[in-house]
Amino acid sequence: MSIEIKGVHQAFHGKVVLDNLNLTIEPNKIYGLLGRNGAGKSTLLNIISDRVPARSGAVTMDGQSVHENNAALGNLYLMSEVNLYPPRNKVDQLFKKTANFYGGFDTAYAHRLAGEFGLDLNARFGKLSTGYRSIFKLIIALCVPVDYVFLDEPVLGLDANHRDLFYQELLSAYGERPRTFVISTHLIEEVANLIEHVFVLDDHRIIINGDVSDVLAKAYAISGPQADVDRYTAGLNIIGADHLAGIAVTYVYGTLDNSRPIPDTVQVANQDLQKLFINLTNTTKEVSTNVN
Amino acid sequence: MQFNFNSTEPIYLQVADQIEEAIFTQTFAEGEQIPSTTEISKEFHINPATVLKGMNILVDANLIEKRRGVGMFVIAGAQARIVEKRRDQFYNDYVKKLVTEAQKLHITQKELSELIERGFSAS
Amino acid sequence: MSTKLRATTRYLFLEQLKQLGQGYLALLVIFVILPLLVALVTGNITNFNLLKTVGNFSLGAFLALFLFILNVTTYDVFKLLIQNGIARRTYWAARVICLVVLSVLGEAIVGLYYYGVYAPMHNLTTQRALSQTAYSLYADFLGKNLAVNLLAGAVFSIILYILIGTAGMLIGSFLALFSKWVQWLIIIILPFAGFSLLMVGISNVSGYSNYDFSGVEAFFKFLIGYPQNATAGLFNPTVPTITLLLLSAVMAALAYYCSQHLKIKQ
Known part of the structure; x- marks a missing residue:
């Protein structure tokens, strides 16, 4: 059926x-x-x-x-x-x-x-x-x-x-x-x-x-000072990024590295469906090739 | 019932939280029926499967029960159980953070106790 | 008959019946009511002969034209049917059923009018009138029984209508596969190309005037049922009837093939 x-x-x-x-x-x-x-x-x-x-x-x-x-x-x-x-x-x-x-x-x-x-x-x-x-x-x-x-x-x-x-x-x-x-x-x-x-x-x-x-559980928005965010998200499946007045937001789709401690300066939140969609379907091809 | 949803936390957890809050504030009294899956689904445009998933968390926590063919009801003693649970969480959610922040601000233990007393007398 | 085919046939038949009614109404308005009004307005009413006007319709030709146009219309009906979950082959089957039923029904109307109104007004006996239809070559073949001859004539007409309808169906189903633009191109170019080809053929053939055409002639005589030394009215309708039926079947089969490729245009 x-x-x-x-x-x-x-x-x-x-x-x-x-x-x-x-x-x-x-x-x-x-x-x-x-x-x-x-x-x-x-x-x-x-x-x-x-x-x-x-x-x-x-x-x-x-x-x-x-x-x-x-x-x-x-x-x-x-x-x-x-x-x-x-x-x-x-x-x-x-x-x-x-x-x-x-x-x-x-x-x-x-x-x-x-x-x-x-x-x-x-x-x-x-x-x-x-x-x-x-x-x-x-x-x-x-x-x-x-x-x-x-x-x-x-x-x-x-x-x-x-x-x-x-x-x-x-x-x-x-x-x-x-x-x-x-x-x-x-x-x-x-x-x-x-x-x-x-x-x-x-x-x-x-x-x-x-x-x-399930999909949203794997969609993260990681924000904080650029250097700290970059260090934490290095090697993860990055699908997009935003910059707001000195604060960097990096969007990740997939599992985080649990062995890495989350720095005090860094916040981990979830993306909503629309944000995830925009990140995944943005025309910048080098980004969307990271999917799956 | 008043639901406020944010977009970053899983919806089924938010459904569970909001119903639990309503039981805690006795908006849904013990022994009373709570709105059905379909009613909540229709009212807040949430998939019924998601609503059900949230409700099942509360069923597992022994706060509500399903009466076949009728609907979901608040179990007797549910509010007391919520109070008990929230007391357990109080230390982790508030006290630890309070102390950490106090230390950052160089507030001593004695000063903090005084502040807490002040807070009690003000309310 | 499956429920879907029944529903589709019923829908199609009622629509077509409505359109046929509208067609007859249009005929009445254009050829009777309008001339009557014109005569009234211009004061020529004394010269207007209502009976003569009503007695001069050629309903058979009208029915043939109607069935042709009706069956050319394909895409608009297909759109509605596929929106409603009806398969292409069900649409085709319903069309064929409707064509047969409408041909029979239409011929009944044509016959009633022709023998009941037209013939008496033109002082024709029924057998004489029959000799002026598409069946004229075969009108006396089955003997002197008028009822039998009328029935045979009606069957022959019905088969002709079906052939015309299936031809329309084929043209419509074929054209529906293309965009509007390409459709116009085909409609304009195809007759032109056909005519040119014919011209080239004739000019080529004229160079070989001693070519023996007796084989082709014999074949055509065979097709129309011409026996040795027979006069018109005594031709044998068997072969032409079978030929027309076969042609209809081929057209319907080709229309089926085309309609299998129908799709919603973007």
Whole structure:
């Protein structure tokens, strides 16, 4: 019971977009899929949902290939930035169509959510603003009877209140009926506590794949006078550095050297997910090659 | 319940700490039910698995218990146990640091005792 | 039929039925209501013959055009279906089913109109009217029984509609594999290239005027079911029917192959 991505490789016009990717997406977990623009997140999601078949490699759900597989495709929903709904259809009409194709839909919940977000059921999809298109697709994502929900930039165009409401509804829906959510977003701080497991996609490869708490336990920020910090972090996996008025902060990803005493002048703290992400995916290549 | 989270300490430890604090201040009285995993998860946008991990620390510490199909409840004597634990920690967390700092400032043992007495009479 | 195929077919059929209705409505507005209004406004109402206007539709040609355009449209439907977890092959199967059903249904409407309205208004007997359809070459082959001939004519028309529909499906599925820009390029260049090729072919062939074309001629006679010394109406429809069915099957198979490569464009 899981979605397996095995050796998925994709290139467009000779440019590699996904470089031999391997991933497992387990049932009933909330995942974060993080990556900078152009890292390949959307392509990965398009391959998983068979919108774009992979050049090589395979995506399976419970051991069966998802390619051209109604049972697998009907058990996942991808909310994407691209709009695939007919612009002339009305919101409620599209709810009904979704119910027809997916063989079920929580219409009562969809109507309640539409009320909470202020989405007009009689509005035509094409006339909705970017924010309300997101809201419309989010509502479908929460109401379709699938076990795997993929959300690509789910809060695009949503104001702070609606984002807050969405995260709350996501966790409430998850509490009611546990299922897998994979959230791909640039707003890392907003989802950092929401997700259980994190994938970081950088330069077309997965560079982080682990439980958020495990990953953050290995992400240190070591600060103090430059010389002392340098001495303490020498030889460790340094992923970034900051300098603030005479104080140096060096970011380390990996285990510290427990045999070294921590100097009195040096402070060891943890990085948060966003800081870790920025450090790991900064374009300075000599730094990011230190990963793993 | 009022949760204040910082971003550098593991969230499940913070969940455990905050619930423990609420039991200590009797916001959650003994024998009473505490908010469910889903409620805390929804309210503070924390993954339910993380909340559960935090709660399990308190279950292991014998402060809360799970009643099947109902929820988590504060165990009788939980507050006393927290007080006891915090007394143990008091020496390490405060007294040691107090003495170290006093020595840096060349405060003698006698002067420190006087300062502590002053602190008591002021409060 | 699997639940997904049933859901997809039902969706597609209802959409297409709605579009067919809109098509008929447009036909009525353009050819009846607008001329009527124009006649009213210009005071020419005495010259306007409503009956004659209504009796002059060629609904069969309209249906053929409709089925062709309907089946060229591919990508927009694919988008909605893949968003809803429907496989490409299910989409293809649903399209084929809808095409067959719509061809039968459409031919029923065409037949009712043609023999019920058109023929009497043009003072044609039913058998005479049948001799003016695509089935004209074969209209008398099955004997004098009118019902049998009408049914055979209807079946022949349905197969023609299916062929036209599958041709549209193939063109649509093929074009959907390319970007808008390349699609236009193909639409403009392909007919031009084909025409040029034909011209080159003709100019080459004209140099060999003593070349024996009797083999090609015989083959075409075989295809349209021309027996020795038969008059029009008595041709044998067996071979053409089989040929049309085979062609439809080939088109549908090629459309299937193309639709397997459909993907969401970035």
